[in-house]
Amino acid sequence: MLDKSNMQEEKFYLTKEGQRSLQEEYKKLLALRREKLQEEAPSAIHSEELEAEFVAFKENKELLEQRVEDLEYILKNAILIKKPSKGEKDKIGLGSVVRLTSLGKEGDYQIVGTVEANPDSGKISNESPIGRALLGKKPGDEVRVPPNQVYKIIKVNY
Secondary structure, three states: OOOOOOOOOOOEEEOHHHHHHHHHHHHHHHHHHHHHHHOOOOOOOOOHHHHHHHHHHHHHHHHHHHHHHHHHHHHHOEEEOOOOOHHHOOOOOOOOEEEEEEOOEEEEEEEEOOOOOEHHHOEEEOOOHHHHHHOOOOOOOEEEEOOOEEEEEEEEEO
16 A cells, blocks of 8 residues: 655656556456446345455455555656666666676666566666665676675666
């Protein structure tokens, strides 16, 4: 659930792929919501089994509504990540794919906004400690991330 209480609206950096994925999820959830609205809610009375079914129905509907609201908010406040100018293409920025080496292991990671971050699939948030440390750096640079991890930048692509 997103905290929408800030006076200033939060901005969400998205790749084209991330924006497309969220739009698809949003469309699917809207269709599911329409389908759920047509379903009849189980009765809240009569037996403990029906009461549990009613509570589950209500909770699922609330979760669906919350996710739809969150997606609307994210998409409304999204900023599409753009490729940098020619002079900036050698620096790490949002959307860049970075090849790093650390402790003899090499891997590729994309720097994305917080909404798309998923370290297991190689997507690092620009707000994470390593993401912040990498921004603006170039191939050949080294960055240190607490507690004592050192990463060497091998290559940057957009």
